[in-house]
């Protein structure tokens with residue numbers, strides 16, 4: 349039976365997934381808790397990615413080497429960069445770039461040395477399935493979140509986007525930095541801190557990878573009104589619902 353790896357960036361998301369896994373067993377490797385069990389009839393290994401590219405790459409490597417997962421799906425939150433990518437929207441990666449990779453002048457900016465590429469593509473079929481699942485969940489966002497949460501976060505008709513996600517070891521929280529990112533990588537829809545590293549590890553092992561991110565902020569000067577509440581009441585509910593909808597297919 350194929351084994352699906354789920355890496356969550358947030359405790360709340362992992363907790364929501366584990367609540368649906370009736371018989372999971374904890375296996376500790378490299379100081380991380382890997383939860384091995386079943387979800388909706390699939391063999392699943394779920395783990396907290398940890399934050400930043402190196403921590404997430406280590407977690408991904410263990411997923412592939414020790415648990416032999418056949419596909420890896422990453423869920424978490426991200427800052428919106430592209431025009432029209434708003435808080436409460438979902439971005440499914442078509443490909444990922446490390447925005448802080450720069451070995452110029454030895455290699456072009458963003459290119460990962462010795463790979464001859466900056467972009468690591470997400471698996472097209474897996475990403476299309478997840479985008480469709482996200483579309484279905486967001487169509488009934490009110491049902492998943494409740495009207496009060498929708499109003500509190502001013503989430504009117506949230507959208508699903510598919511495109512470039514960029515990753516780096518910085519939480520982007522100023523207008524200047526987000527503008528610089530948009531200038532350097534004009535196609536970028538969202539920024540986070542792990543995805544491109546995990547995509548590179550999956551590329552090395554030839555294992556399909558996909559990333560689904562809920563937009564929690566616009567990576568600008570405006571601090572999110574209530575980040576923790578957003579994670580709990582929006583992002584973790586979306587990711588559990590999207591993964592569950594995807595597995596139900």
Ligand code: ADE
Nearest residue numbers: 425426427519520540567
């Ligand atoms: N994850 C969520 N928001 C982010 C941001 N603004 N920068 C980097 N990672 C993020």
